Amino acid sequence: MSAGETLLELSAVDLVLGRRHLLERVDLQVRRAEIVTLIGPNGAGKTTLLRIALGLLPQTSGKVYRQSGITVGYMPQRLQIDPTFPLQVKRFLAMAGGEPERARSLLEQVGAPHVYESPLQNISGGEMQRVLLARALIRNPDLLVLDEPVQGVDVRGQVELYRLISAIRLEQGCAVLMVSHDLHLVMAATDRVLCLNRHICCSGTPEVVTLDPAYLELFGHLAVYTHDPSHNHSQHQDSSGGADVK
Numbered sequence: 001m002s003a004g005e006t007l008l009e010l011s012a013v014d015l016v017l018g019r020r021h022l023l024e025r026v027d028l029q030v031r032r033a034e035i036v037t038l039i040g041p042n043g044a045g046k047t048t049l050l051r052i053a054l055g056l057l058p059q060t061s062g063k064v065y066r067q068s069g070i071t072v073g074y075m076p077q078r079l080q081i082d083p084t085f086p087l088q089v090k091r092f093l094a095m096a097g098g099e100p101e102r103a104r105s106l107l108e109q110v111g112a113p114h115v116y117e118s119p120l121q122n123i124s125g126g127e128m129q130r131v132l133l134a135r136a137l138i139r140n141p142d143l144l145v146l147d148e149p150v151q152g153v154d155v156r157g158q159v160e161l162y163r164l165i166s167a168i169r170l171e172q173g174c175a176v177l178m179v180s181h182d183l184h185l186v187m188a189a190t191d192r193v194l195c196l197n198r199h200i201c202c203s204g205t206p207e208v209v210t211l212d213p214a215y216l217e218l219f220g221h222l223a224v225y226t227h228d229p230s231h232n233h234s235q236h237q238d239s240s241g242g243a244d245v246k
């Protein structure tokens with residue numbers, strides 16, 4: 001497989017459930033070795049779009065292309081585990097195909113080697129995220145799909161996990177499609193950003209997207225900015241007033 005080839009492509013995808021039009025004419029392309037991040041407010045359809053991309057949910061109309069033969073690793077936003085069912089992390093990873101040595105080495109990589117023998121029910125939220133990431137990596141995926149991979153992880157851990165995701169992309173040449181709410185950290189760790197609010201509001205490199213009026217309308221108060229006392233009040237201002245968005 002060559003660098004830059006398209007692994008996943010969605011064209012004009014619509015989803016209507018009942019009376020709700022949840023996704024409208026969404027286009028999305030993910031090429032080998034690139035990191036694409038979906039951002040958007042709660043309920044924007046990010047998880048739903050990932051599920052359509054993975055073939056877990058049928059779209060109402062539009063096309064979904066996944067290159068045949070590729071291995072996909074999926075880290076869901078949450079996992080329902082029966083609290084009465086005793087399941088150790090090592091067994092959980094073994095069920096996903098992880099030999100003990102591989103499972104241990106992945107846990108080491110994601111910064112959670114100490115939970116190998118722990119019951120899943122006893123590990124913390126941040127440790128669970130690391131275990132889910134390790135599980136998504138078990139089969140050396142060509143495409144890694146991560147739904148809010150750093151939710152519940154402490155700030156230092158978030159930086160480490162984004163670095164790890166970037167390193168995995170470089171080492172394995174896999175593509176990454178992820179959903180994130182951590183605008184500042186993720187912007188540094190992504191090649192392209194798509195801003196979704198049922199439809200794609202804007203897309204492009206982080207530098208381009210963070211200056212797009214549609215992005216500023218949704219996230220203006222969170223945009224990266226510095227205060228410049230000599231500023232003139234242009235259209236690129238945050239809602240707190242007096243700060244120029246960079």
Ligand SMILES: Nc1ncnc2c1ncn2[C@@H]1O[C@H](COP(=O)(O)OP(=O)(O)OP(=O)(O)O)[C@@H](O)[C@H]1O
Pocket residue numbers: 017022040041042043044045046047048049
């Ligand atoms: N199976 C379903 N049936 C009906 N509505 C659904 C279904 N799945 C999702 N929805 C609705 O679709 C909308 C988008 O949900 P989704 O989980 O994709 O949002 P999201 O952007 O991932 O949100 P968040 O940032 O809160 O995780 C929500 O309003 C949700 O209630």
